[in-house]
Amino acid sequence: MLEHIEVFRKKKIRATPQRLGVYKVLCRANKHLTAEQIYGKMKAEFPALSLATVYSILEFLKKSALVQQIRITFDKSCFEARCDQHHHFFCKRCKVIFDIDIPRCSALRKKEVDGFLIEELQGYFYGICRDCKNKVKDGRGD
Amino acid sequence: MLEHIEVFRKKKIRATPQRLGVYKVLCRANKHLTAEQIYGKMKAEFPALSLATVYSILEFLKKSALVQQIRITFDKSCFEARCDQHHHFFCKRCKVIFDIDIPRCSALRKKEVDGFLIEELQGYFYGICRDCKNKVKDGRGD
DNA sequence: TTACTTGCAAAAGATTTGCAAACGA
DNA sequence: TCGTTTGCAAATCTTTTGCAAGTAA
Secondary structure, three states: OOOHHHHHHHOOOOOOHHHHHHHHHHHHHOOOEOHHHHHHHHOOOOOOOOHHHHHHHHHHHHHOOOOEEEOOOOOOOEEEOOOOOOEEEEEOOOOOEEEEOOOOOHHHHOOEEOOEEEEEEEEEEEEEOHHHHHHHHOOOOO | OOOHHHHHHHOOOOOOHHHHHHHHHHHHHOOOEOHHHHHHHHOOOOOOOOHHHHHHHHHHHHHOOOOEEEOOOOOOOEEEOOOOOOEEEEEOOOOOEEEEOOOOOHHHHOOEEOOEEEEEEEEEEEEEOHHHHHHHHOOOOO
16 A cells, blocks of 8 residues: 555645645544544644644645545535545434445446536435344344 | 425424425425525515524424435535435536436335445435536537 | 414534745755 | 745634524414
8 A cells, every 4th residue: 555645746745744644544544534533633643733724634635636525414524535436324323424335336327417417426325224223123222 | 286285284284484485485496495595585575584493494394304405515505395315416517406316226226235224315416517518518618 | 272483692513714934845 | 945834713604502472273
């Protein structure tokens, strides 16, 4: 796996410690974090860091196609260091977001529908995740 | 078409003028409106109306399955008086939201994937709509 | 009558902005 | 050096909340 700084160099992105920090946190977490959560995970290493900077960096990394923003709940955004096409599942019970891949669906692959040019698709699925479903089935309503 | 008030009666929903107003505005607009836009369209008929009330009514109508909320852009929610399953397309150029129906896609119909129970799906498509695409093609970059 | 709704004002929470100081290349 | 980035504080914008007054059934 390419060192994070190498990823930046390849994209000709100026590698500041804060930018690398945000990117590393997202890569390592390997899941969906809010700006606030990223900020929290960076505070130890960057005591002077400001939340506004995290937002600004996330905006920049989005434009650089290193980070993706999703808004699967109505309250706040999450970010992840994965930019290939995939979809998301939100468990209404445990509130966790899962990645889902639906490889074979022609409708989701079309680049054009009714003259509309489709550049990007975000599939947001809502329901109950496997673990929560099993808990309910077993009568463990925790 | 059922009178709006009849829809409410069938669902045993108390029919206040403001609730009917929000619902009518959404039915008549037949498109996606923000809370602010709904509020704007109602001001003439309800001078005392407050935006907080619009939000509260929208929340209520959502729970009553008369209204659906979508969040296809990162900045604000839109509401529509259509609750059947369909998806949305956001034109990056003219910023308009379109409804799209993708009838034949098995992956989108599954009720369960990998043990995950899917209760709802929001498909958000992003791209260039037909009109904007044609304008670009014709060299009319307006 | 009475529980539910509305209007209002204020609060909350996420995100953005403006600007001076700091910094990477 | 110099244009870019960061930190900070304040602003903005959407949405929510608490509560008293009003209202549909």
